[in-house]
Amino acid sequence: MKTLTYIGQRQIAQGTIELAFHKPEDFVFAAGQNINLKVPALKYEDSKGPRRTFTIASSPEEQVIHIATRISESGYKRTLLEIETGAEFEYLGPQGNFIYDAALENAIYMAGGIGITPFRSMLGHALRIGTKGRITLLYGNARPETSAYHELFLEYEKRAPFLHYIPTMTELPAGDEWRGERRWLSADLAFERAPGAEDATFFLCGPPKMVEALTGQLREKGVAAERIRSESLWGY
Ligand SMILES: Cc1cc2nc3c(=O)[nH]c(=O)nc-3n(C[C@H](O)[C@H](O)[C@H](O)COP(=O)(O)OP(=O)(O)OC[C@H]3O[C@@H](n4cnc5c(N)ncnc54)[C@H](O)[C@@H]3O)c2cc1C
Incomplete structure:
Protein backbone atom coordinates (compact mmCIF):
# COMPACT_ATOMS: atom_id res chain seq x y z
CA MET A 1 0.00 0.00 0.00
CA GLY A 96 -1.91 9.17 -17.53
CA ASN A 97 -0.62 10.00 -21.01
CA PHE A 98 -1.49 13.68 -21.03
CA ILE A 99 2.07 14.80 -20.41
CA TYR A 100 4.57 17.50 -21.29
CA ASP A 101 6.23 17.09 -24.67
CA ALA A 102 9.53 18.96 -24.95
CA ALA A 103 9.97 18.08 -28.62
CA LEU A 104 7.08 20.20 -29.89
CA GLU A 105 7.91 23.40 -31.77
CA ASN A 106 4.55 24.99 -31.08
CA ALA A 107 2.10 23.90 -28.40
CA ILE A 108 -1.20 25.55 -27.51
CA TYR A 109 -2.58 24.71 -24.08
CA MET A 110 -6.30 25.38 -23.53
CA ALA A 111 -7.61 25.09 -19.97
CA GLY A 112 -11.08 25.61 -18.58
CA GLY A 113 -11.26 26.35 -14.84
CA ILE A 114 -9.59 23.71 -12.69
CA GLY A 115 -8.45 22.06 -15.96
CA ILE A 116 -5.40 24.25 -15.43
CA THR A 117 -3.72 21.73 -13.09
CA PRO A 118 -1.73 19.70 -15.66
CA PHE A 119 -0.52 22.92 -17.29
CA ARG A 120 0.70 24.27 -13.95
CA SER A 121 2.89 21.16 -13.76
CA MET A 122 3.96 21.23 -17.41
CA LEU A 123 4.87 24.93 -17.37
CA GLY A 124 6.79 24.62 -14.12
CA HIS A 125 8.69 21.78 -15.76
CA ALA A 126 9.22 23.68 -19.04
CA LEU A 127 10.65 26.59 -17.10
CA ARG A 128 13.28 24.31 -15.62
CA ILE A 129 14.20 22.11 -18.58
CA GLY A 130 13.37 24.53 -21.39
CA THR A 131 11.54 23.85 -24.61
CA LYS A 132 12.46 23.83 -28.28
CA GLY A 133 9.56 25.94 -29.34
CA ARG A 134 6.83 28.18 -28.06
CA ILE A 135 3.89 27.57 -25.78
CA THR A 136 0.66 29.56 -25.67
CA LEU A 137 -1.59 29.12 -22.65
CA LEU A 138 -5.25 30.07 -23.15
CA TYR A 139 -6.97 29.91 -19.76
CA GLY A 140 -10.72 30.42 -19.38
CA ASN A 141 -12.29 31.39 -16.08
CA ALA A 142 -15.21 33.30 -14.61
CA ARG A 143 -13.15 36.12 -13.07
CA PRO A 144 -9.54 36.77 -11.99
CA GLU A 145 -10.43 35.91 -8.36
CA THR A 146 -11.59 32.44 -9.40
CA SER A 147 -8.50 31.75 -11.55
CA ALA A 148 -6.10 29.38 -9.83
CA TYR A 149 -2.42 30.23 -10.50
CA HIS A 150 -3.25 33.36 -12.54
CA GLU A 151 -0.57 35.47 -10.79
CA LEU A 152 1.94 32.65 -11.14
CA PHE A 153 1.42 32.48 -14.93
CA LEU A 154 1.88 36.25 -15.22
CA GLU A 155 5.19 35.72 -13.42
CA TYR A 156 6.14 32.74 -15.62
CA GLU A 157 5.43 34.80 -18.72
CA LYS A 158 7.90 37.46 -17.56
CA ARG A 159 10.58 34.83 -16.95
CA ALA A 160 10.02 32.59 -20.00
CA PRO A 161 10.39 34.10 -23.48
CA PHE A 162 8.78 30.98 -24.97
CA LEU A 163 5.50 31.49 -23.08
CA HIS A 164 2.53 33.54 -24.22
CA TYR A 165 -0.24 33.71 -21.60
CA ILE A 166 -3.81 34.64 -22.60
CA PRO A 167 -6.32 34.53 -19.74
CA THR A 168 -9.96 35.05 -20.63
CA MET A 169 -12.61 36.05 -18.08
CA THR A 170 -16.12 35.15 -19.11
CA GLU A 171 -18.33 36.26 -16.23
CA LEU A 172 -17.21 39.78 -15.42
CA PRO A 173 -19.84 42.39 -14.65
CA ALA A 174 -20.26 45.08 -17.31
CA GLY A 175 -17.94 47.98 -16.61
CA ASP A 176 -15.30 45.87 -14.88
CA GLU A 177 -11.78 47.24 -15.30
CA TRP A 178 -10.37 43.98 -16.78
CA ARG A 179 -8.64 44.89 -20.03
CA GLY A 180 -7.93 41.43 -21.34
CA GLU A 181 -9.88 38.81 -23.25
CA ARG A 182 -13.50 38.07 -22.25
CA ARG A 183 -14.63 35.55 -24.87
CA TRP A 184 -15.25 31.85 -24.19
CA LEU A 185 -12.48 29.48 -25.14
CA SER A 186 -12.96 28.37 -28.72
CA ALA A 187 -10.99 27.27 -31.76
CA ASP A 188 -11.69 30.69 -33.29
CA LEU A 189 -10.15 32.39 -30.27
CA ALA A 190 -7.10 30.14 -30.46
CA PHE A 191 -6.58 30.76 -34.17
CA GLU A 192 -7.01 34.49 -33.68
CA ARG A 193 -4.76 34.90 -30.63
CA ALA A 194 -2.18 32.09 -30.63
CA PRO A 195 0.73 32.47 -33.03
CA GLY A 196 1.09 29.66 -35.59
CA ALA A 197 -2.11 27.81 -34.62
CA GLU A 198 -2.22 26.24 -38.12
CA ASP A 199 0.79 24.03 -37.29
CA ALA A 200 0.48 23.77 -33.52
CA THR A 201 -0.28 20.80 -31.32
CA PHE A 202 -3.26 21.44 -29.04
CA PHE A 203 -3.55 20.30 -25.42
CA LEU A 204 -7.09 20.57 -24.03
CA CYS A 205 -8.08 20.11 -20.38
CA GLY A 206 -11.30 20.84 -18.51
CA PRO A 207 -14.81 19.48 -18.03
CA PRO A 208 -15.74 16.77 -20.57
CA LYS A 209 -18.23 19.01 -22.40
CA MET A 210 -15.63 21.71 -22.92
CA VAL A 211 -13.03 19.25 -24.19
CA GLU A 212 -15.57 17.69 -26.55
CA ALA A 213 -16.71 21.06 -27.92
CA LEU A 214 -13.18 22.36 -28.48
CA THR A 215 -12.11 19.11 -30.13
CA GLY A 216 -15.04 19.38 -32.57
CA GLN A 217 -14.27 23.01 -33.36
CA LEU A 218 -10.57 22.31 -33.95
CA ARG A 219 -11.35 19.35 -36.22
CA GLU A 220 -13.74 21.59 -38.22
CA LYS A 221 -10.88 24.01 -38.71
CA GLY A 222 -8.85 21.20 -40.22
CA VAL A 223 -6.63 20.39 -37.23
CA ALA A 224 -5.59 16.74 -37.58
CA ALA A 225 -6.64 14.38 -34.78
CA GLU A 226 -2.94 13.62 -34.09
CA ARG A 227 -2.43 17.27 -33.22
CA ILE A 228 -5.11 17.28 -30.52
CA ARG A 229 -4.30 15.82 -27.10
CA SER A 230 -6.82 16.06 -24.31
CA GLU A 231 -7.74 15.19 -20.74
CA SER A 232 -11.33 15.38 -19.51
CA LEU A 233 -11.81 15.99 -15.81
CA TRP A 234 -14.67 13.54 -15.30
CA GLY A 235 -16.75 14.47 -12.27
CA TYR A 236 -17.33 18.10 -13.26
C1 LIG B 1 -7.80 12.35 -15.08
C2 LIG B 1 -8.57 13.22 -14.12
C3 LIG B 1 -7.91 14.29 -13.52
C4 LIG B 1 -8.60 15.13 -12.64
N1 LIG B 1 -7.94 16.19 -12.08
C5 LIG B 1 -8.60 17.02 -11.24
C6 LIG B 1 -7.93 18.14 -10.63
O1 LIG B 1 -6.73 18.38 -10.85
N2 LIG B 1 -8.65 18.92 -9.79
C7 LIG B 1 -9.99 18.69 -9.53
O2 LIG B 1 -10.59 19.44 -8.75
N3 LIG B 1 -10.63 17.66 -10.08
C8 LIG B 1 -9.98 16.81 -10.92
N4 LIG B 1 -10.65 15.75 -11.48
C9 LIG B 1 -12.08 15.55 -11.12
C10 LIG B 1 -12.18 14.91 -9.72
O3 LIG B 1 -11.78 13.57 -9.78
C11 LIG B 1 -13.62 14.99 -9.15
O4 LIG B 1 -14.47 14.26 -9.98
C12 LIG B 1 -14.11 16.41 -9.05
O5 LIG B 1 -13.19 17.16 -8.27
C13 LIG B 1 -15.51 16.49 -8.44
O6 LIG B 1 -15.52 15.87 -7.18
P1 LIG B 1 -16.52 16.34 -6.01
O7 LIG B 1 -16.28 15.43 -4.87
O8 LIG B 1 -16.40 17.81 -5.80
O9 LIG B 1 -17.93 16.18 -6.65
P2 LIG B 1 -18.83 14.83 -6.85
O10 LIG B 1 -19.06 14.08 -5.60
O11 LIG B 1 -18.22 14.08 -7.96
O12 LIG B 1 -20.21 15.47 -7.25
C14 LIG B 1 -20.45 16.26 -8.41
C15 LIG B 1 -21.19 17.52 -7.98
O13 LIG B 1 -22.28 17.24 -7.13
C16 LIG B 1 -22.26 18.06 -5.96
N5 LIG B 1 -22.51 17.26 -4.76
C17 LIG B 1 -21.99 16.06 -4.47
N6 LIG B 1 -22.43 15.61 -3.27
C18 LIG B 1 -23.24 16.56 -2.79
C19 LIG B 1 -24.00 16.71 -1.59
N7 LIG B 1 -23.98 15.77 -0.64
N8 LIG B 1 -24.72 17.83 -1.43
C20 LIG B 1 -24.73 18.78 -2.36
N9 LIG B 1 -24.04 18.71 -3.52
C21 LIG B 1 -23.32 17.63 -3.72
C22 LIG B 1 -20.86 18.62 -5.87
O14 LIG B 1 -20.92 19.99 -5.45
C23 LIG B 1 -20.27 18.49 -7.25
O15 LIG B 1 -20.31 19.73 -7.92
C24 LIG B 1 -9.98 14.88 -12.34
C25 LIG B 1 -10.62 13.80 -12.92
C26 LIG B 1 -9.93 12.97 -13.80
C27 LIG B 1 -10.65 11.80 -14.41
Missing part, protein backbone atom coordinates in the same frame (compact mmCIF):
# COMPACT_ATOMS: atom_id res chain seq x y z
CA LYS A 2 1.47 3.32 -1.09
CA THR A 3 0.67 6.44 0.94
CA LEU A 4 1.30 10.17 0.82
CA THR A 5 1.65 12.23 3.99
CA TYR A 6 -0.46 15.37 4.05
CA ILE A 7 1.29 18.65 4.94
CA GLY A 8 -1.36 21.35 4.66
CA GLN A 9 -3.62 23.38 2.39
CA ARG A 10 -4.15 26.95 1.26
CA GLN A 11 -6.71 28.80 -0.77
CA ILE A 12 -5.32 29.66 -4.21
CA ALA A 13 -8.46 31.21 -5.71
CA GLN A 14 -12.04 31.78 -4.70
CA GLY A 15 -13.50 28.30 -4.08
CA THR A 16 -10.23 26.53 -4.89
CA ILE A 17 -7.69 24.97 -2.55
CA GLU A 18 -4.23 23.52 -3.04
CA LEU A 19 -3.13 20.58 -0.90
CA ALA A 20 0.50 19.71 -0.24
CA PHE A 21 1.98 16.26 0.45
CA HIS A 22 5.50 15.09 1.22
CA LYS A 23 7.06 13.56 -1.87
CA PRO A 24 8.33 10.01 -1.25
CA GLU A 25 11.84 9.43 -2.61
CA ASP A 26 10.64 6.80 -5.07
CA PHE A 27 7.77 8.94 -6.36
CA VAL A 28 8.47 9.57 -10.05
CA PHE A 29 6.00 11.16 -12.45
CA ALA A 30 5.78 12.99 -15.75
CA ALA A 31 4.42 16.55 -15.76
CA GLY A 32 0.68 16.29 -16.44
CA GLN A 33 0.04 12.92 -14.80
CA ASN A 34 -2.56 12.27 -12.12
CA ILE A 35 -3.05 10.23 -8.96
CA ASN A 36 -6.08 8.66 -7.36
CA LEU A 37 -6.30 9.75 -3.71
CA LYS A 38 -8.19 8.07 -0.91
CA VAL A 39 -9.06 10.18 2.14
CA PRO A 40 -8.07 8.29 5.32
CA ALA A 41 -11.69 8.29 6.55
CA LEU A 42 -14.73 10.12 5.22
CA LYS A 43 -16.06 12.52 7.86
CA TYR A 44 -19.20 13.12 5.80
CA GLU A 45 -21.22 10.65 3.79
CA ASP A 46 -20.36 10.46 0.11
CA SER A 47 -22.19 8.21 -2.32
CA LYS A 48 -19.09 8.15 -4.57
CA GLY A 49 -16.89 6.89 -1.76
CA PRO A 50 -13.50 7.98 -0.42
CA ARG A 51 -11.53 8.24 -3.71
CA ARG A 52 -11.08 10.92 -6.36
CA THR A 53 -8.57 11.43 -9.15
CA PHE A 54 -6.48 14.61 -9.22
CA THR A 55 -3.82 15.85 -11.55
CA ILE A 56 -0.51 16.60 -9.87
CA ALA A 57 -0.25 20.38 -10.14
CA SER A 58 3.37 20.68 -9.02
CA SER A 59 6.21 19.93 -11.43
CA PRO A 60 8.47 16.88 -11.07
CA GLU A 61 11.37 19.07 -9.86
CA GLU A 62 9.47 20.39 -6.84
CA GLN A 63 10.11 18.87 -3.44
CA VAL A 64 6.43 18.55 -2.52
CA ILE A 65 3.40 17.18 -4.35
CA HIS A 66 0.54 19.60 -4.88
CA ILE A 67 -2.97 18.97 -6.04
CA ALA A 68 -5.54 21.73 -6.57
CA THR A 69 -9.28 21.32 -6.44
CA ARG A 70 -12.57 23.16 -6.48
CA ILE A 71 -14.35 22.94 -3.15
CA SER A 72 -17.86 21.47 -3.34
CA GLU A 73 -20.57 20.12 -1.07
CA SER A 74 -19.54 16.50 -1.65
CA GLY A 75 -18.62 14.47 1.44
CA TYR A 76 -15.14 13.90 -0.02
CA LYS A 77 -14.40 17.62 -0.45
CA ARG A 78 -15.89 18.56 2.91
CA THR A 79 -13.65 15.92 4.46
CA LEU A 80 -10.61 17.35 2.65
CA LEU A 81 -11.24 20.74 4.25
CA GLU A 82 -10.87 19.22 7.72
CA ILE A 83 -7.94 16.85 7.18
CA GLU A 84 -5.22 17.08 9.81
CA THR A 85 -1.52 17.48 9.14
CA GLY A 86 0.25 14.14 9.06
CA ALA A 87 -2.75 12.22 7.69
CA GLU A 88 -1.82 9.36 5.36
CA PHE A 89 -3.61 9.14 2.00
CA GLU A 90 -3.48 5.88 0.05
CA TYR A 91 -2.92 6.55 -3.63
CA LEU A 92 -2.88 4.85 -7.01
CA GLY A 93 -0.64 6.01 -9.82
CA PRO A 94 0.94 8.24 -11.01
CA GLN A 95 -0.82 7.55 -14.27
Whole structure:
Protein backbone atom coordinates (compact mmCIF):
# COMPACT_ATOMS: atom_id res chain seq x y z
CA MET A 1 0.00 0.00 0.00
CA LYS A 2 1.47 3.32 -1.09
CA THR A 3 0.67 6.44 0.94
CA LEU A 4 1.30 10.17 0.82
CA THR A 5 1.65 12.23 3.99
CA TYR A 6 -0.46 15.37 4.05
CA ILE A 7 1.29 18.65 4.94
CA GLY A 8 -1.36 21.35 4.66
CA GLN A 9 -3.62 23.38 2.39
CA ARG A 10 -4.15 26.95 1.26
CA GLN A 11 -6.71 28.80 -0.77
CA ILE A 12 -5.32 29.66 -4.21
CA ALA A 13 -8.46 31.21 -5.71
CA GLN A 14 -12.04 31.78 -4.70
CA GLY A 15 -13.50 28.30 -4.08
CA THR A 16 -10.23 26.53 -4.89
CA ILE A 17 -7.69 24.97 -2.55
CA GLU A 18 -4.23 23.52 -3.04
CA LEU A 19 -3.13 20.58 -0.90
CA ALA A 20 0.50 19.71 -0.24
CA PHE A 21 1.98 16.26 0.45
CA HIS A 22 5.50 15.09 1.22
CA LYS A 23 7.06 13.56 -1.87
CA PRO A 24 8.33 10.01 -1.25
CA GLU A 25 11.84 9.43 -2.61
CA ASP A 26 10.64 6.80 -5.07
CA PHE A 27 7.77 8.94 -6.36
CA VAL A 28 8.47 9.57 -10.05
CA PHE A 29 6.00 11.16 -12.45
CA ALA A 30 5.78 12.99 -15.75
CA ALA A 31 4.42 16.55 -15.76
CA GLY A 32 0.68 16.29 -16.44
CA GLN A 33 0.04 12.92 -14.80
CA ASN A 34 -2.56 12.27 -12.12
CA ILE A 35 -3.05 10.23 -8.96
CA ASN A 36 -6.08 8.66 -7.36
CA LEU A 37 -6.30 9.75 -3.71
CA LYS A 38 -8.19 8.07 -0.91
CA VAL A 39 -9.06 10.18 2.14
CA PRO A 40 -8.07 8.29 5.32
CA ALA A 41 -11.69 8.29 6.55
CA LEU A 42 -14.73 10.12 5.22
CA LYS A 43 -16.06 12.52 7.86
CA TYR A 44 -19.20 13.12 5.80
CA GLU A 45 -21.22 10.65 3.79
CA ASP A 46 -20.36 10.46 0.11
CA SER A 47 -22.19 8.21 -2.32
CA LYS A 48 -19.09 8.15 -4.57
CA GLY A 49 -16.89 6.89 -1.76
CA PRO A 50 -13.50 7.98 -0.42
CA ARG A 51 -11.53 8.24 -3.71
CA ARG A 52 -11.08 10.92 -6.36
CA THR A 53 -8.57 11.43 -9.15
CA PHE A 54 -6.48 14.61 -9.22
CA THR A 55 -3.82 15.85 -11.55
CA ILE A 56 -0.51 16.60 -9.87
CA ALA A 57 -0.25 20.38 -10.14
CA SER A 58 3.37 20.68 -9.02
CA SER A 59 6.21 19.93 -11.43
CA PRO A 60 8.47 16.88 -11.07
CA GLU A 61 11.37 19.07 -9.86
CA GLU A 62 9.47 20.39 -6.84
CA GLN A 63 10.11 18.87 -3.44
CA VAL A 64 6.43 18.55 -2.52
CA ILE A 65 3.40 17.18 -4.35
CA HIS A 66 0.54 19.60 -4.88
CA ILE A 67 -2.97 18.97 -6.04
CA ALA A 68 -5.54 21.73 -6.57
CA THR A 69 -9.28 21.32 -6.44
CA ARG A 70 -12.57 23.16 -6.48
CA ILE A 71 -14.35 22.94 -3.15
CA SER A 72 -17.86 21.47 -3.34
CA GLU A 73 -20.57 20.12 -1.07
CA SER A 74 -19.54 16.50 -1.65
CA GLY A 75 -18.62 14.47 1.44
CA TYR A 76 -15.14 13.90 -0.02
CA LYS A 77 -14.40 17.62 -0.45
CA ARG A 78 -15.89 18.56 2.91
CA THR A 79 -13.65 15.92 4.46
CA LEU A 80 -10.61 17.35 2.65
CA LEU A 81 -11.24 20.74 4.25
CA GLU A 82 -10.87 19.22 7.72
CA ILE A 83 -7.94 16.85 7.18
CA GLU A 84 -5.22 17.08 9.81
CA THR A 85 -1.52 17.48 9.14
CA GLY A 86 0.25 14.14 9.06
CA ALA A 87 -2.75 12.22 7.69
CA GLU A 88 -1.82 9.36 5.36
CA PHE A 89 -3.61 9.14 2.00
CA GLU A 90 -3.48 5.88 0.05
CA TYR A 91 -2.92 6.55 -3.63
CA LEU A 92 -2.88 4.85 -7.01
CA GLY A 93 -0.64 6.01 -9.82
CA PRO A 94 0.94 8.24 -11.01
CA GLN A 95 -0.82 7.55 -14.27
CA GLY A 96 -1.91 9.17 -17.53
CA ASN A 97 -0.62 10.00 -21.01
CA PHE A 98 -1.49 13.68 -21.03
CA ILE A 99 2.07 14.80 -20.41
CA TYR A 100 4.57 17.50 -21.29
CA ASP A 101 6.23 17.09 -24.67
CA ALA A 102 9.53 18.96 -24.95
CA ALA A 103 9.97 18.08 -28.62
CA LEU A 104 7.08 20.20 -29.89
CA GLU A 105 7.91 23.40 -31.77
CA ASN A 106 4.55 24.99 -31.08
CA ALA A 107 2.10 23.90 -28.40
CA ILE A 108 -1.20 25.55 -27.51
CA TYR A 109 -2.58 24.71 -24.08
CA MET A 110 -6.30 25.38 -23.53
CA ALA A 111 -7.61 25.09 -19.97
CA GLY A 112 -11.08 25.61 -18.58
CA GLY A 113 -11.26 26.35 -14.84
CA ILE A 114 -9.59 23.71 -12.69
CA GLY A 115 -8.45 22.06 -15.96
CA ILE A 116 -5.40 24.25 -15.43
CA THR A 117 -3.72 21.73 -13.09
CA PRO A 118 -1.73 19.70 -15.66
CA PHE A 119 -0.52 22.92 -17.29
CA ARG A 120 0.70 24.27 -13.95
CA SER A 121 2.89 21.16 -13.76
CA MET A 122 3.96 21.23 -17.41
CA LEU A 123 4.87 24.93 -17.37
CA GLY A 124 6.79 24.62 -14.12
CA HIS A 125 8.69 21.78 -15.76
CA ALA A 126 9.22 23.68 -19.04
CA LEU A 127 10.65 26.59 -17.10
CA ARG A 128 13.28 24.31 -15.62
CA ILE A 129 14.20 22.11 -18.58
CA GLY A 130 13.37 24.53 -21.39
CA THR A 131 11.54 23.85 -24.61
CA LYS A 132 12.46 23.83 -28.28
CA GLY A 133 9.56 25.94 -29.34
CA ARG A 134 6.83 28.18 -28.06
CA ILE A 135 3.89 27.57 -25.78
CA THR A 136 0.66 29.56 -25.67
CA LEU A 137 -1.59 29.12 -22.65
CA LEU A 138 -5.25 30.07 -23.15
CA TYR A 139 -6.97 29.91 -19.76
CA GLY A 140 -10.72 30.42 -19.38
CA ASN A 141 -12.29 31.39 -16.08
CA ALA A 142 -15.21 33.30 -14.61
CA ARG A 143 -13.15 36.12 -13.07
CA PRO A 144 -9.54 36.77 -11.99
CA GLU A 145 -10.43 35.91 -8.36
CA THR A 146 -11.59 32.44 -9.40
CA SER A 147 -8.50 31.75 -11.55
CA ALA A 148 -6.10 29.38 -9.83
CA TYR A 149 -2.42 30.23 -10.50
CA HIS A 150 -3.25 33.36 -12.54
CA GLU A 151 -0.57 35.47 -10.79
CA LEU A 152 1.94 32.65 -11.14
CA PHE A 153 1.42 32.48 -14.93
CA LEU A 154 1.88 36.25 -15.22
CA GLU A 155 5.19 35.72 -13.42
CA TYR A 156 6.14 32.74 -15.62
CA GLU A 157 5.43 34.80 -18.72
CA LYS A 158 7.90 37.46 -17.56
CA ARG A 159 10.58 34.83 -16.95
CA ALA A 160 10.02 32.59 -20.00
CA PRO A 161 10.39 34.10 -23.48
CA PHE A 162 8.78 30.98 -24.97
CA LEU A 163 5.50 31.49 -23.08
CA HIS A 164 2.53 33.54 -24.22
CA TYR A 165 -0.24 33.71 -21.60
CA ILE A 166 -3.81 34.64 -22.60
CA PRO A 167 -6.32 34.53 -19.74
CA THR A 168 -9.96 35.05 -20.63
CA MET A 169 -12.61 36.05 -18.08
CA THR A 170 -16.12 35.15 -19.11
CA GLU A 171 -18.33 36.26 -16.23
CA LEU A 172 -17.21 39.78 -15.42
CA PRO A 173 -19.84 42.39 -14.65
CA ALA A 174 -20.26 45.08 -17.31
CA GLY A 175 -17.94 47.98 -16.61
CA ASP A 176 -15.30 45.87 -14.88
CA GLU A 177 -11.78 47.24 -15.30
CA TRP A 178 -10.37 43.98 -16.78
CA ARG A 179 -8.64 44.89 -20.03
CA GLY A 180 -7.93 41.43 -21.34
CA GLU A 181 -9.88 38.81 -23.25
CA ARG A 182 -13.50 38.07 -22.25
CA ARG A 183 -14.63 35.55 -24.87
CA TRP A 184 -15.25 31.85 -24.19
CA LEU A 185 -12.48 29.48 -25.14
CA SER A 186 -12.96 28.37 -28.72
CA ALA A 187 -10.99 27.27 -31.76
CA ASP A 188 -11.69 30.69 -33.29
CA LEU A 189 -10.15 32.39 -30.27
CA ALA A 190 -7.10 30.14 -30.46
CA PHE A 191 -6.58 30.76 -34.17
CA GLU A 192 -7.01 34.49 -33.68
CA ARG A 193 -4.76 34.90 -30.63
CA ALA A 194 -2.18 32.09 -30.63
CA PRO A 195 0.73 32.47 -33.03
CA GLY A 196 1.09 29.66 -35.59
CA ALA A 197 -2.11 27.81 -34.62
CA GLU A 198 -2.22 26.24 -38.12
CA ASP A 199 0.79 24.03 -37.29
CA ALA A 200 0.48 23.77 -33.52
CA THR A 201 -0.28 20.80 -31.32
CA PHE A 202 -3.26 21.44 -29.04
CA PHE A 203 -3.55 20.30 -25.42
CA LEU A 204 -7.09 20.57 -24.03
CA CYS A 205 -8.08 20.11 -20.38
CA GLY A 206 -11.30 20.84 -18.51
CA PRO A 207 -14.81 19.48 -18.03
CA PRO A 208 -15.74 16.77 -20.57
CA LYS A 209 -18.23 19.01 -22.40
CA MET A 210 -15.63 21.71 -22.92
CA VAL A 211 -13.03 19.25 -24.19
CA GLU A 212 -15.57 17.69 -26.55
CA ALA A 213 -16.71 21.06 -27.92
CA LEU A 214 -13.18 22.36 -28.48
CA THR A 215 -12.11 19.11 -30.13
CA GLY A 216 -15.04 19.38 -32.57
CA GLN A 217 -14.27 23.01 -33.36
CA LEU A 218 -10.57 22.31 -33.95
CA ARG A 219 -11.35 19.35 -36.22
CA GLU A 220 -13.74 21.59 -38.22
CA LYS A 221 -10.88 24.01 -38.71
CA GLY A 222 -8.85 21.20 -40.22
CA VAL A 223 -6.63 20.39 -37.23
CA ALA A 224 -5.59 16.74 -37.58
CA ALA A 225 -6.64 14.38 -34.78
CA GLU A 226 -2.94 13.62 -34.09
CA ARG A 227 -2.43 17.27 -33.22
CA ILE A 228 -5.11 17.28 -30.52
CA ARG A 229 -4.30 15.82 -27.10
CA SER A 230 -6.82 16.06 -24.31
CA GLU A 231 -7.74 15.19 -20.74
CA SER A 232 -11.33 15.38 -19.51
CA LEU A 233 -11.81 15.99 -15.81
CA TRP A 234 -14.67 13.54 -15.30
CA GLY A 235 -16.75 14.47 -12.27
CA TYR A 236 -17.33 18.10 -13.26
C1 LIG B 1 -7.80 12.35 -15.08
C2 LIG B 1 -8.57 13.22 -14.12
C3 LIG B 1 -7.91 14.29 -13.52
C4 LIG B 1 -8.60 15.13 -12.64
N1 LIG B 1 -7.94 16.19 -12.08
C5 LIG B 1 -8.60 17.02 -11.24
C6 LIG B 1 -7.93 18.14 -10.63
O1 LIG B 1 -6.73 18.38 -10.85
N2 LIG B 1 -8.65 18.92 -9.79
C7 LIG B 1 -9.99 18.69 -9.53
O2 LIG B 1 -10.59 19.44 -8.75
N3 LIG B 1 -10.63 17.66 -10.08
C8 LIG B 1 -9.98 16.81 -10.92
N4 LIG B 1 -10.65 15.75 -11.48
C9 LIG B 1 -12.08 15.55 -11.12
C10 LIG B 1 -12.18 14.91 -9.72
O3 LIG B 1 -11.78 13.57 -9.78
C11 LIG B 1 -13.62 14.99 -9.15
O4 LIG B 1 -14.47 14.26 -9.98
C12 LIG B 1 -14.11 16.41 -9.05
O5 LIG B 1 -13.19 17.16 -8.27
C13 LIG B 1 -15.51 16.49 -8.44
O6 LIG B 1 -15.52 15.87 -7.18
P1 LIG B 1 -16.52 16.34 -6.01
O7 LIG B 1 -16.28 15.43 -4.87
O8 LIG B 1 -16.40 17.81 -5.80
O9 LIG B 1 -17.93 16.18 -6.65
P2 LIG B 1 -18.83 14.83 -6.85
O10 LIG B 1 -19.06 14.08 -5.60
O11 LIG B 1 -18.22 14.08 -7.96
O12 LIG B 1 -20.21 15.47 -7.25
C14 LIG B 1 -20.45 16.26 -8.41
C15 LIG B 1 -21.19 17.52 -7.98
O13 LIG B 1 -22.28 17.24 -7.13
C16 LIG B 1 -22.26 18.06 -5.96
N5 LIG B 1 -22.51 17.26 -4.76
C17 LIG B 1 -21.99 16.06 -4.47
N6 LIG B 1 -22.43 15.61 -3.27
C18 LIG B 1 -23.24 16.56 -2.79
C19 LIG B 1 -24.00 16.71 -1.59
N7 LIG B 1 -23.98 15.77 -0.64
N8 LIG B 1 -24.72 17.83 -1.43
C20 LIG B 1 -24.73 18.78 -2.36
N9 LIG B 1 -24.04 18.71 -3.52
C21 LIG B 1 -23.32 17.63 -3.72
C22 LIG B 1 -20.86 18.62 -5.87
O14 LIG B 1 -20.92 19.99 -5.45
C23 LIG B 1 -20.27 18.49 -7.25
O15 LIG B 1 -20.31 19.73 -7.92
C24 LIG B 1 -9.98 14.88 -12.34
C25 LIG B 1 -10.62 13.80 -12.92
C26 LIG B 1 -9.93 12.97 -13.80
C27 LIG B 1 -10.65 11.80 -14.41
